Amino acid sequence: MPEPQRTLNGSARYSGIALHTGVRAHITFHPAPANAGIVIQRVDLPGKPSVAAHAGNVVDVVRATTIKQGDAVVHTVEHVLAALYALGIDNALLAMDGPEPPIADGSSLPYVEMIRSLGAVEQDAPRKLLKVTEPVFVEQGGSKVVIVPDEKYRISCTVKYGATLLDCQYLSLEVTEETFVRDLSEARTFCLYEEIEPLMRQGLIRGGSLDNAVVMKDGAIISKDGLRYPDEFVRHKMLDIVGDLSLVGRRIQGQVIAIRPGHPLNVTTACKLAAALQDQEA
Numbered sequence: 335m336p337e338p339q340r341t342l343n344g345s346a347r348y349s350g351i352a353l354h355t356g357v358r359a360h361i362t363f364h365p366a367p368a369n370a371g372i373v374i375q376r377v378d379l380p381g382k383p384s385v386a387a388h389a390g391n392v393v394d395v396v397r398a399t400t401i402k403q404g405d406a407v408v409h410t411v412e413h414v415l416a417a418l419y420a421l422g423i424d425n426a427l428l429a430m431d432g433p434e435p436p437i438a439d440g441s442s443l444p445y446v447e448m449i450r451s452l453g454a455v456e457q458d459a460p461r462k463l464l465k466v467t468e469p470v471f472v473e474q475g476g477s478k479v480v481i482v483p484d485e486k487y488r489i490s491c492t493v494k495y496g497a498t499l500l501d502c503q504y505l506s507l508e509v510t511e512e513t514f515v516r517d518l519s520e521a522r523t524f525c526l527y528e529e530i531e532p533l534m535r536q537g538l539i540r541g542g543s544l545d546n547a548v549v550m551k552d553g554a555i556i557s558k559d560g561l562r563y564p565d566e567f568v569r570h571k572m573l574d575i576v577g578d579l580s581l582v583g584r585r586i587q588g589q590v591i592a593i594r595p596g597h598p599l600n601v602t603t604a605c606k607l608a609a610a611l612q613d614q615e616a
């Protein structure tokens with residue numbers, strides 16, 4: 335018997351600063367019917383348009399994942415989506431009053447806490463699975479991902495930036511609610527100082543600060559409270575993979591082997607998985 339789909343057992347709101355605009359943003363999580371998937375609604379726009387969190391709706395992958403359907407555009411969806419996926423929420427409506435959810439501390443932690451405080455309810459429909467039956471391979475520049483068949487959902491990830499001695503990292507784990515919450519959910523966004531300095535000058539990351547990112551500069555790590563995990567970088571990359579691959583809209587069964595992944599690679603992989611699924615079902 336397949337597992338039943340699940341949604342949230344109530345509604346809750348979270349507020350905080352949005353990364354790019356720097357304004358205070360609010361996001362409210364609501365339950366949604368079976369087979370609805372994850373839908374984000376822009377309640378601040380005329381007609382309150384919605385966008386489905388699906389790979390086919392991704393329009394931008396530079397630094398963060400942006401989805402759009404009609405007039406509804408939402409940036410930086412990956413940390414919210416990762417928390418929903420890992421905590422087993424198949425269906426939810428996320429109401430937002432701007433183009434970006436709060437960046438919070440740059441991790442999934444506040445969203446995990448919110449989903450856990452609401453709890454989940456089972457719904458009267460079977461979960462949709464994506465069972466990887468043959469290898470899927472994507473390569474972009476120096477980044478690669480291959481997904482091979484596996485009974486579980488596992489991610490093995492390697493990163494190397496060459497900016498500090500600490501940034502060559504590898505980790506492999508099975509993605510479950512327990513491992514996500516314990517091993518990935520608190521890992522924060524990180525970046526090279528050289529990458530963000532021009533963005534800050536152009537006012538493109540008005541909400542960016544050491545409250546929501548770890549910065550690598552001149553071989554050192556600049557962070558408000560040290561590192562949360564000694565290998566926080568690879569863990570955040572795995573968190574991003576969980577969020578981006580959730581755009582397939584299915585529970586994934588397969589092992590993801592990723593080398594220097596990023597949003598462009600992750601989203602191309604999600605699109606390829608979604609296309610393979612369509613072929614299977616055609």
Ligand SMILES: [Zn+2]
Pocket residue numbers: 412413523570574
């Ligand atoms: Zn991220």
